[in-house]
Amino acid sequence: MNFFPSFILNFLATSQAKPEWNVSFEGLTPGWAFLLFLALALATVFAYWKFASAASTVRKGLMIFLRIAAALVLVTLLAKPVINLTVQNPVRQPLLVLLDGSESMKFKDRRDRTDDLKRAAIAAGEIENIGQNVSPDVKKQLSGISRQTLLEKLAANPKLDLWPRLEKQADLMFYQFGRSANRLPFSTEGPIQSKEVAEFFKGLNYTETATSLGESLRQVLQEPRPQPAGGVLLITDGANNSGSSPIEAAQIAKEQGVPLFIFGVGVTSPRDVRVREVTTQKLAFVNETLEVRAQVLSLGMDEGKVTALLESNGETLAEREVSIGGDSEQEVVFQFSPKTAGEIKLQVVIPLQGEEASKENNIGKVSVRVTDKKFRVLLIEQEPRWDFRYLLDYLQRDPRLEVKCVMINGEPGLDQFLQSPFLPGLPQTREEFFKSQVIILGDVSPSDLGIERMQTIAEWVEAGGGLIFQAGSNFNPRSYAGTPLEALLPIVPDTTSSKDSSAQRTPEPFPLQLSKSGETSLYLQMDPDPAENKRIWEAFQGVCWTAPVSRVKAGAEVLLVDPRPERSGRYGMQPVFAMQGYGAGKCVYFGTDETYRWRSRTGGKYYSILWGQIMQSLSLQLLEGASALTQLKSDRKQYAIGDNVVISGNAYTEGYEPLIIPTLDGTMKFEGNGKRDEQPFELHATEKNNFRSEFVARLAGNYRYTTTHDSEAVVQFEVIDPRLEQSQSALDEKLLKSMAEASGGRFFREENLAELPAMIAAKTATVASTTKLELFYSGWLLAALISFLSLEWMVRRLTQLK
Template sequence: MTRWIMRALGLDVGEVDRIADWSVRWETAQWGIFAAVLMGGLSFLSWELYRRSPRELPGGRRFLLATLRMIFLGLVIAIFLQPVVVLTLEKEVPRTLPILVDRSGSMSLRESDGVSRLQKAQGAFASPGGQEMLRSLKEDMRVPTFTFHGSSLREWEELELPLVAAGEKTAVGEAVRKVLERYRGAPLAGVLVVSDGGQNSGVSLGAVARQLKESGVALYTVGVGDPKMRDVAVEEVEVREVLLADDAVPVTVKFRTQGMMGDSGRIVFSLSGVDVAEEEVRIEADGLQQVTTLFVPKQEGEYVMEARFEVDNGVEALAENNTGRAGLRVVDRRLKVLLLDQAPRWEFKYLEAMLLRERRVDLSCFLFEGDREVARIPGSPYLEQFPARAEDLFDFDLILLGDIDPRLLTEDRLSLLGDYVATAGGALTVIAGKRFMPSAFARTELEQLLPVEFAGASVSSAKSLSARPLRLSLTPAGRESVMLRLGDEPQASEALWSNLPPIYWAAGVQRAKPAAEVLLTRPDQNSASGAAPVLALHRYGAGEVLFVGTDNFWRFRRNVGDRYHTILWGQIIQRMAGARLLTEAPRVTLRSNGRRFEQGDRVQVYARLFTASWDPREDERVEAVLAAGDDPDRREDVILRAIPSQPGMYRAELSAGPPGNYRLAVAGDKIATLDFTVADTNREYARASLNEGLLRDLSRDTGGAYLPLARLKELPAAITDRRASLTSLRELELWSSPLFFGLIILILAAEWIVRKISELK
């Protein structure tokens, strides 16, 4: 009956399974009252006409004829009201289950049986059990098959075996995202990914997982490979970007092991091919580990620090991921440091003594309340007056600013300090003090320079902090910072920090500014986080500002002498002054969006250029030369163009070329250079084992299921929602449909027949 009605309404029975709901809408409903009155009048007239028909006409037949006439009139009047029937139609369709097979380079890895992962995946699908599994899925669903590697996604009518692994990147998230785009709006039973989980490029899996959850699509994953393959992978080499010749430098190597517990090996450190250090390693447990060693660079130049892990027994799944690299520069010059304070407090005295011992530091001091005669002693580090000219102040690599009365740091001097940081790219370290710094500098230019907010902080409460001991705590950023590393290993460094003597005073500051990095904190009951910053760092214009919120670091000397005090301040000095070591031309500041790139990456170069009098250059374009370090003949002209509304600022964008070391040179008062490396980094083999945890978590988070390849035949049982009910709305103009006019003709015919039977004209 339903199908007959659907046909009568002009619906394609093959496209609709059932009518779930219906309703009627009148297009000219505004005439409804008039139509009702008209219908009432005509109905009364019809009844009166049949009531006056011959008496021998039976009453029941008289009523039937009147009713048929009223229905006919009602249908005719309905034509003018234009009734539209709104149908809710349902159709059951098979869902789609796209299968994505990973054929990136890591799928070519052979395991203990000598068979590659991709071969195992193909074998599993081609086996009788795999074919039965596919037939089961295709009975109720559409099952398109894709392969992916890097940014490539290819659909196959039928997989052409054998597949060959290709590409140096695995982008699982990118492949899933593309499939979701392709089937947008189509009912999906889920997405099936067959992979080793070696995600290393493209859109993040977290973002794709959120997209899947929002779309209500489950991700089913089949893991290929051994999750416990023996492997060690070097993940990162940490070393300062600029080093001083003949100074011992720490190098940290982070590496991850799998299935290697109890094994041993060594990490060999080499500088541009020459071995410089070696550390024996005993692997006590699998996971992320790190080793730190010291080496002494000897000669100036550009180098690549390489860390190579050598396994003693030589047995592991993959040797390609055993090496990590980092670029560095060795310079041979002294750091020019200016130490400013009002009076020689304890921190000043110990800091001055430490800096005078440092052979790599060229120290200048100025005390506003100091004896000017001291400056006249031959060899004295003291200045007779505050450097008042830009060319004098800007010549320093680092300025250490102490507890000074704002009346002595006049507006002109503060402005000069601001230009030193923002314009000349200098480094400023501000050491707090009980008398003035920073509380007395509210609403001055120095307040803008600092990485902390202190407006409204109580000076009296800050002074009261000296009445009780304060333990300092490293933040996560502080634990990672080489500047605060007191021991060879992070764990040892943290232990040393926790055992350091307490301080007895810290500046009362509210919080760090939004872009600042907090490295060290103290307890603070008035703070929402329960801690206030003591050491905070941020960029300001072309330079950097470090806030040291205490003058009590000298207390770290208790029982151990100057050991930790010297280590801490020495690393702070070298970290803050290091930016100036990158260039021999102080009036040309070059920076980029990174120091290490992969081929094809966009390299954005920014230059800040000044004249000899420290005025911004006004040229519309500046020429530079890009040279490849390993091939002097490979040179390329680069044009840096002025950035509108930013005097002295220039910008250029390059495309990272073939792997190698590159140097961009810009001419100023001296030649300034910017070095970067295009790495031959193949992250595809950074991890040898199956990343089972990643695949399992993705499936769980999206409502899917994870299966190892050996249990592939269980997949059909995991996918239960195979058909979807598609709902659609269809509006039919009932008043103009054949069904409606057929009904009118039927009513007229019925009345005519009854009248004939009743022998009425």
């Protein structure tokens, strides 16, 4: 008779892990069982010593032992002991294999570095570790191998035997990804063979023009499946040029308990020069200097200099000398003045430098609309003051501006002079406000403006207008608290101080100070060189007064501050120049009325630059829409195929009242690649007179949207095939390592890829199998009880005891 039942023996025999066990009791508790046993043992000893005195000591001791042993067995049966056995058995989970399906996988990497060549040899099975040497024949064969071919050779490598080893540890589920992930059908009869996987890889297409690494990973992680994934094997070069953040997706994987095992394909420093990004403003003025910035990336190049060209329609507009060498990135700044109005397509070109990894990423493109249209500025002031005099003089001299001015308490008849900029009074209609691109509001009493005009100004800013608050000691900004203009102010005015103390000026001027944001802001940039720009600002003469301010509003940006300790508070130094967005427009606050002092040491040069940049930036908000009645625009001027195009804005009636209709009808025209098309396109009302619609760009070409409501409301943009995958030639090892670390996984190269199956096995989930052995049902205990009692009875008979 076996002590353990057969099913227990089978359970232990089939378990792959060492069992864990513990004892529990289903009858008497251990405490009560012990007390019962102790009582029986003491009673046995007492009875034998008192009533069996005639028996010899040996026989008496033997009988006591047998009786106590029987009591122990009896108490054990009453306690009903149970042995619980638990074994953690591994469970086969899915391993999600994500294969990069983008065009960058077709790259033929120049493996000039020894380690890169050895990695290719390991994948191809020519050597087994990175310490071995590569023969000349193998070097010739692998020096220009493509990433696609490398994966095929790795799959067929019998020495590594990667895929059969992985298949032993998990159920493999294959996906290929670009902008999104798609499940790949793969099945075999019996265990996976390396040759089958190699043939499977050869049948894959690498045609995706963009890679959404984070988006694809999120998609696969969110798919429902009966068994939780044990991990993700991500095979990629790390190119990520659209969609959400890969690091955030890796963090989601960690939250789900799914580690990322990432195999990086390619070389980290291919010999390449790349124009990574070209930026400029959306709208520029004829004969005004336009700045174009390009990021130039150099990888694995010899030290030297190249000439970067800014071109348009085959004409070179500007040249800059760029230093290249090693792995570096630098910004190249071009400047030129457009001579004619219209849409200009610009490109930054770096000539090919010998044998580069990619010949298609040396060009970066951007578009800009150039206008010769003047923009209207409305200057409103209560009474003459020095800042008004100098500012009006500048505004009248700027050829881009059409200036109108209102002096509320000015001399009568100012509007009667020849070519006078003055209006007879404040605008009486919404149209007079809405035809302006910029309004400069001086030290004006809100009672003279009136509630209705202030509400109109607020609506005009919300539609895209640019408003400048030019502070003064009488009204602006403290008197605007509680009015419709309060929400437009980027700051919260100090209304606790008395009017006299707020207007008090210092005997001597004190300098103003650029904030951290102000040091880099284009609004306050006097010179492209940061050090020179700071020097110029420090040379400006100080001011004797700044408007008291409680704090800056949340979301507003402070560019200039009053550094005096007595004006600082718990929110930091007092803001003097601040700005914030309001609807589609922008509001600027100038907290001093002494900007005219800045002309005293530098003349009008920097004064004109400052106000010119402010005016130009604010006017672009409305000029970009091309129509005063219908302020529509796309969120970008240039899109890539597959991008989401958003068109939005405000619409008004002929009297500039909000246009309240459910949809704004229009037409979308397309022209590109010899094709033309025209389709109706509607914008839908989102709130009040704001309209919005969006679509995914599928075809490359030029798009033009017009509304039936307003023929002047034209939105133009371009959709291009950017071939993003051709622009990134290097393996982004830093990104992939960060993703693996964030998920709790590991990053692999060819030299340690053989360790992957073991790591998958170590991460494999287990399921606990539990069974229990009820000892009180064992025949051995019953036999022991009978044996002890029988032996005791025999000894008692021999001793002639009852």
